[in-house]
Structure formats: C-alpha cells, structure tokens
Amino acid sequence: MFSIVLNIIGTLFHFYVAHRIYRLGAVRSRVLAKVWWLGALLVWIVYIVGVRLGDEAIGWRWWPGQFALTWLGILFVMTLPLLAADIATGFGWWWKARAQRLLGIAALVGVLLSAFAIFQGVRAPVIVEYELALPKLPAALDGMRLVMVSDLHLGAQRRADWMAARVAQINALKPAAVLMVGDQVEDNPLGEPALAEVLRGLQAPRGVWAVTGNHEFYGDVETTVAEFEQGGVRWLRNASVELAPGLRLAGIEDVGRAMRSGGDITTGLAGVLPLAANEATILLSHIPAAPVIDMAAARGVGLMLSGHTHGGQIWPFSYLVQHRFPQLVGQHTVKGMNLVISRGAGSWGPRMRLWQPGEIVLITLRMSSSKP
Known part of the structure; x- marks a missing residue:
C-alpha cells in the first residue's frame, strides 16, 4: 500500500x-x-x-x-x-x-x-551541546560528558568507513559514555566485517550502550545486535545498569511495533522501572512516545533521550511529524524531566535534509540546584 x-x-x-x-x-x-x-x-x-x-x-x-x-x-x-x-x-x-x-x-x-x-x-553531522541539571546526580559526577547518537541508518549509503569518521568525531569529545539511541541500521544488518573494529575504536571509559529502534526490526534484529556486540556495544533491551555510582542508565526495546498494533507501549518501561527512581536516572527510548514520556517523568527519570523524528528531515514535514510527536527535536522539560530528542546523525529515504544537518549530541551533566 x-x-x-x-x-x-x-x-x-x-x-x-x-x-x-x-x-x-x-x-x-x-x-x-x-x-x-x-x-x-x-x-x-x-x-x-x-x-x-x-x-x-x-x-x-x-x-x-x-x-x-x-x-x-x-x-x-x-x-x-x-x-x-x-x-x-x-x-x-x-x-x-x-x-x-x-x-x-x-x-x-x-x-x-x-x-x-x-x-x-x-555533510558530516554537526555537534550540538546541552548542559543539563540532573536530579539526584552525585557531586562526584558533576560535569560528566555523555555523547548521544541516534538514527545512524547504517546501510548501503553509510558503511563502516562513514561510521569510522563518526567515531573520530565522538572520540574528540572525550565522553565518559556513548549512548546509541536506536535505528543504528537502515533495515538489514550491515554485514561488513570492518564494522566491529570501527566500533571498538570508540573511547568511552563507562561503555558504549545502545537500544533498538524501529528500523532494527525491519531486518534481522538479532543479527544486528550481534554485529554491534562484536564491536563492544552493550544493548539495553528492557534493562538497566549502574553507569556510575549513583547514576542509573535504563533502556527500553523499541515501541514502534506496539504503537502500530495498538498495544501497550509502556510495558517495557514498567518492567525496567517498577518504582520511582531513588537515584539519578537516564532513560534511552528511541521513539519519544507520549505515554513513555509521561510514565518516565512520573517514575522519577531525570533525563530521557530519544531520536526517531529526524526533526522532520525535509521541511515542511516537520509540522506533520510534530503533530504526532509534539516535542519534535531539541531539549524540553516535561513534568520536571529533561527530554532531549536528536534529529539523528543519518537520514532516512533521500539523503536530504532541509533545513538542518544531522547531529551528534554532547550532554554535560550537572548537579541539580533545586532543593527537595
């Protein structure tokens, strides 16, 4: 159709x-x-x-x-x-x-x-920077730098050599951790042996973490996951880890299929965060769906990172995308929670963007100045 x-x-x-x-x-x-x-x-x-x-x-x-x-x-x-x-x-x-x-x-x-x-x-994606106050962030982690990269859409247009250039961009930012927020591939697994070596070149002492996006499921998702794991990428598929003492990183499986079928899209998040967070928490969710945003804010998530919208990619489609996802791109505050939506490093369909280029996001975490 x-x-x-x-x-x-x-x-x-x-x-x-x-x-x-x-x-x-x-x-x-x-x-x-x-x-x-x-x-x-x-x-x-x-x-x-x-x-x-x-x-x-x-x-x-x-x-x-x-x-x-x-x-x-x-x-x-x-x-x-x-x-x-x-x-x-x-x-x-x-x-x-x-x-x-x-x-x-x-x-x-x-x-x-x-x-x-x-x-x-x-053109190469540009670097976009945010400095965000994260509730409950320990003093020892004030100033921690995280790199968020979403919607790479690796495939025939963007191969391992293109990703190698992105690795160089990311390493130059000296992040503590790299967070890959879905749609790492266009559809199918890349199937390029050089990819694992390129990914292993990422320099992040607290690891490289990823969640699935809708495009991973358009192909063989398990093979894609395995390809990235060979490069040292660790996936959060409805799971959470302690990124650092006092800082939790959670990630949920892509909710696109549940959205298309009319299912419950908050099941994964409810399992990962069954109760209100008692420590600083960052959530990775590829699609910035309203029910996920609302539940994350209600459960004490301090920062949610998403992609998927591409910022509309080609104007004036941004207005149509914003009708579905009111927080289209950039930094937002929703019920006290920071929400950052990246327009992505790659693109979908035509390799065209009007007006903004692709982006890699650098986030510097700060202690919250608000009093309890």
Whole structure:
C-alpha cells in the first residue's frame, strides 16, 4: 500500500514539475517537445522501477531504489516554489506579463533548495551541546560528558568507513559514555566485517550502550545486535545498569511495533522501572512516545533521550511529524524531566535534509540546584 501511494504521489510530482519547467521559454526554445517528454517518461520509468525494487541495504538494488527516493525528495522540493508561483499567477491566467519570470525564479529556487538539501544530507553531522541539571546526580559526577547518537541508518549509503569518521568525531569529545539511541541500521544488518573494529575504536571509559529502534526490526534484529556486540556495544533491551555510582542508565526495546498494533507501549518501561527512581536516572527510548514520556517523568527519570523524528528531515514535514510527536527535536522539560530528542546523525529515504544537518549530541551533566 505504501508503494502504491508513493507511486501515485511521485508520478504527480514528476509530471507536474516536468510540465511547468517545459513551459519556460528558455527550455522550449532549446529542447523539442518529443525529446523532452520522452526523457521525462524514461526518468519516470526508472523512478517507478526503483520504488519497486526498494532500498536494499547491501545489494545492487540500492542504486535504483536510492535514486527513486532522492528523485522523490527533489521533486517535492521543486514542487513547493513552482506551485507557489502558479498559485500567485493563477496558473498563467492572470499577471501574464510576469508569469514566465516568476515560474523561472521558482524553478531556480527549487534547484537551489534541492542542492542545499542534498548538501545538508551528505555533510558530516554537526555537534550540538546541552548542559543539563540532573536530579539526584552525585557531586562526584558533576560535569560528566555523555555523547548521544541516534538514527545512524547504517546501510548501503553509510558503511563502516562513514561510521569510522563518526567515531573520530565522538572520540574528540572525550565522553565518559556513548549512548546509541536506536535505528543504528537502515533495515538489514550491515554485514561488513570492518564494522566491529570501527566500533571498538570508540573511547568511552563507562561503555558504549545502545537500544533498538524501529528500523532494527525491519531486518534481522538479532543479527544486528550481534554485529554491534562484536564491536563492544552493550544493548539495553528492557534493562538497566549502574553507569556510575549513583547514576542509573535504563533502556527500553523499541515501541514502534506496539504503537502500530495498538498495544501497550509502556510495558517495557514498567518492567525496567517498577518504582520511582531513588537515584539519578537516564532513560534511552528511541521513539519519544507520549505515554513513555509521561510514565518516565512520573517514575522519577531525570533525563530521557530519544531520536526517531529526524526533526522532520525535509521541511515542511516537520509540522506533520510534530503533530504526532509534539516535542519534535531539541531539549524540553516535561513534568520536571529533561527530554532531549536528536534529529539523528543519518537520514532516512533521500539523503536530504532541509533545513538542518544531522547531529551528534554532547550532554554535560550537572548537579541539580533545586532543593527537595
């Protein structure tokens, strides 16, 4: 069903953009109509084939699949200014003297925005820093540095060499621990022997910890878990550990499947934190679902870390994502609990981001100044 909808939307975008660009005199005067539309048809066929083949993590099918997703992203970004120009001119029915000029400007804006979105999608993630007061944090841990990284989406686009560059970024921050908050892979296990060695390069004296995201379950989750464990990553699958004396780290299994089926998404958290926390507690939950946020706050979690939203990834989808997840990205306070949602280091679908690039989050913990 998703592919059918994608095909319909992509087809409408494709031929709309092709039609509006061919209305430009500079294009019509240089390209024969039959050549233009034959080219448009061939590109559309490649797009449809790519959607059909899918975005396989390893195989050759990735190439047409990735082209299809990137082309869809470009078409969407191109459609925004073109449609705005058409609405302003009544699709050429009024303001005729300037309709061509506006359409040309819109096409140029669409090309520039698409190029910028691709640049933001392929560039290295930036470092975003937060300094947060954590209730019940022992004085000895004041100033502890943690690196949070989510939504790596390792796969055909991002392999072990890309991850090696991220390891160098993370190590430069000198964290006490690295927290991987879900969607480490695109779908399937990476299947690249070099990954384990790369992950073992992470320098964090209090360990590298991970929770699953929804994408881990789109492939063979147990193989993915094993691949990361070979690299020294320890998973928190509805479990908690003492990260340091007086500081507990808890992690829950991804709640995406329960959300889709209408099940109880707080079962894992209830098992991990059956009672109110009596020590400083950090919770890793890939999806910032409202019931999980509310229960975590009620049970004394001081800091919850999530990803999943990608910050909307391509504007204006951020508004749609925010309708589902009101705390879209960044730092929030919910019922006295700190909540940090990362837009992720990687991306899903087209390797495009509009407006913000991917991010790696550095968190410095501070003692809470509030009195009991």
